[in-house]
């Protein structure tokens with residue numbers, strides 16, 4: 336009932352009743368189990384396509400085929416779990432980007448979210464399908480480049496734009512020295528700038544805020560700013576349905592301010608991670624042996640990479656922290672328990688409703 340207070344997130348003909356997209360989280364963090372649970376609660380659930388072959392095959396000849404099949408399997412699993420809205424996150428930086436996009440299209444997902452680079456060719460791989468195309472940007476400049484290029488090359492525009500600010504978890508489209516602040520002020524400025532860019536382009540595209548969105552108050556703050564929804568990652572890791580190990584979730588629950596650090600990833604971007612023994616090994620400049628079987632990321636220079644990011648993310652799943660990179664957003668320090676996806680979404684909706692009602696009361700008292 337209370338959901339009715341919140342406007343749904345409309346992306347073309349998709350209606351997401353609770354205006355929250357669960358962000359794609361690789362490697363194997365946001366699989367069908369999490370995406371399906373979020374979609375069942377009225378949000379949009381996103382399967383991360385990166386690294387689905389990691390730890391399963393070693394033969395590079397089968398990499399593309401196996402990755403496609405693994406993605407197909409996750410999509411079909413999610414479809415069995417939910418009748419709600421779900422899609423796939425496919426990073427531009429992936430060497431099998433085109434193949435994964437084509438697989439997602441064939442499997443008729445509701446949307447594809449693409450960031451970690453500018454998805455300038457995305458419409459080429461999805462022609463003839465009704466899949467919604469959502470791009471992630473970290474600046475109004477990137478949004479402008481995508482709008483102009485898609486219009487010129489394909490005569491179409493993104494169906495939605497996610498603006499990811501510096502508080503997000505995962506790889507970040509900012510320089511390391513821009514990542515110190517622990518408030519959503521920067522994201523608010525970025526969202527405002529991107530909304531203006533879209534308006535200047537005379538386009539009507541929903542803008543979605545991501546990175547540091549924690550509760551219902553944050554949701555309302557961004558809706559009032561003109562965003563049509565939010566994307567959230569970190570909070571969904573600490574849910575019962577997220578398929579990572581208990582050790583992984585416990586690390587989230589225990590995280591304190593000084594456990595959250597920025598590290599340079601072999602992807603060529605900084606990333607926000609939790610301190611683990613692995614980070615200490617990197618600090619000691621320890622050589623971490625690895626064999627690159629697939630060259631899964633365009634941007635990874637295998638010869639100079641100090642470790643394999645895909646392998647390190649895969650090790651995190653079971654809680655092998657001597658060997659793992661554990662991505663997390665700035666707000667991880669506020670998480671103090673593991674809840675179900677339904678409880679998490681319900682609490683955000685209730686906080687949002689409380690915030691709205693409070694604002695209405697203040698307004699009527701003034702009048």
Ligand SMILES: Cc1cc2nc3c(=O)[nH]c(=O)nc-3n(C[C@H](O)[C@H](O)[C@H](O)COP(=O)(O)O)c2cc1C
Nearest residue numbers: 358359360361503504505546547567568569662664
């Ligand atoms: C553990 C983790 C893994 C992530 N993996 C990806 C990914 O594979 N692709 C991607 O585009 N974003 C990735 N992200 C970013 C999220 O999709 C989302 O945009 C971000 O977490 C939002 O910020 P928040 O964590 O403060 O809510 C990841 C984030 C986390 C926390």
